[in-house]
Amino acid sequence: MKTQLENIYNSALAEIEKAQTINDIDEIRLKYLSRKGEFNSIKKGLKDLSDDEKRTVGAFANQITEELESQLKTKHEKFYQAEMNEKLQKDRIDITLTGKSIPMGKVHPLTQTTNEIVTIFQNLGFSVVAPNLSPEVETEYYNFDMLNVPKDHPARDVQDTFYANIAGNVVLRSQTSGAQIHVMENQKPPIKVIAPGRVYRNENVNARKNNFFHQIEGLYVDKDITFGDLKGVLNEFIRLYFGSARPTRFRSSFFPFTEPSAEVDVQCIMCQGKGCRTCSGTGWLEVLGCGMVDVNVLKGVGIDPDVYSGFAFGMGVERLSMLKYAIDDIRLFFNNDKRFLDQF
Ligand code: DAH
Secondary structure, eight states, X not given: OHHHHHHHHHHHHHHXXXXXXXXXXXXXXXXXXXXXXXXXXXXXXXXXXXXHHHHHHHHHHHHHHHHHHHHHHHHHHHHHHHHHHHHHHHTOOOTTSOOOOOOOOOOOHHHHHHHHHHHHHHHTTOEEOOGGGSOSEXXXXXXXXXXXXXXXXXXXXXXXXXXXXXXXXXXXXXXXXHHHHHHHHHOOXXXXXXXXXXXXXXXXXXXXXXXXXXXXXXXXEETTOOHHHHHXXXXXXXXXXXXXXXXXXXXXXXXXXXXXXXXXXXXXXXXXXXXXXTTTTSSEEEEEEEEEEOHHHHHHTTOOTTTOEEEEEEEEHHHHHHHHHTOOOGGGGTSOOHHHHTTO
């Protein structure tokens, strides 16, 4: 029996010697050392031996089983390490390589400028009108009639204003001023609002003009509002928007919905008033229109001009953005060139 065990032991050792993989080792263990393996079937014969033989053969059997176990374990460990090394080598990543950059979206410069202007006016106590009081598709009634714009005013001409085919008096608004009427129809003074939004004009597109652009309208109606309040608010706005105390001038002008009316110029930010191409040599840049709300406009919405007065203003967002960031072509805002947009 001992010889039998020895033979099995030797052939097991030979197989372990030849084994190449973890899988081979597992198979050898199964073949020799499992419950149904070769050693166990021989060990079953131990019970027929004398006590003496049992002791020596039994001890020998245990000894070689342990020996095989340990050999298998060593080999297993060796193969495991080798496989692991190979895997680590194959899956190796170079943590010093530079990463791929993921392009980030940005807030459009016009939205940035709008937000900036809106924030300044909010800090001066203005609130933004609800969108339903400032629609882009308007009737002539809100875009012109109620704003005291005469029926024969050239701005109403189809060459300037987009009329909708659906009905003769529907227009794409040519100005945000219509929001003034919606607000005053829906709210009693004191009213202190701004209305940012898109406007449309039937223009030939060039570096200075696009057939849609953006405006911010302002309206302040209360008791005892004076032209002094208007100047104070707009000077403060310009100081905050352009970032320093910059000379302004209020030039007498005309708008049908304000009386008196003015246009506000700011000293040219390119040449500091010396005269350059941007300001056409004048040293001044026109930035907005404004005035005291016309008595006819107040009466139209049922506000008593003997009790209340107000001022209004309107400015172009593109123009303000172009002046601040020295952008020389309005079309850059709209053709989505990443190289342009990435600069903001
Ligand atoms: N709506 C005028 C325009 O589009 C701008 C404007 C001027 C608005 C004077 C006003 C204002 O509210 O008082 O040119």
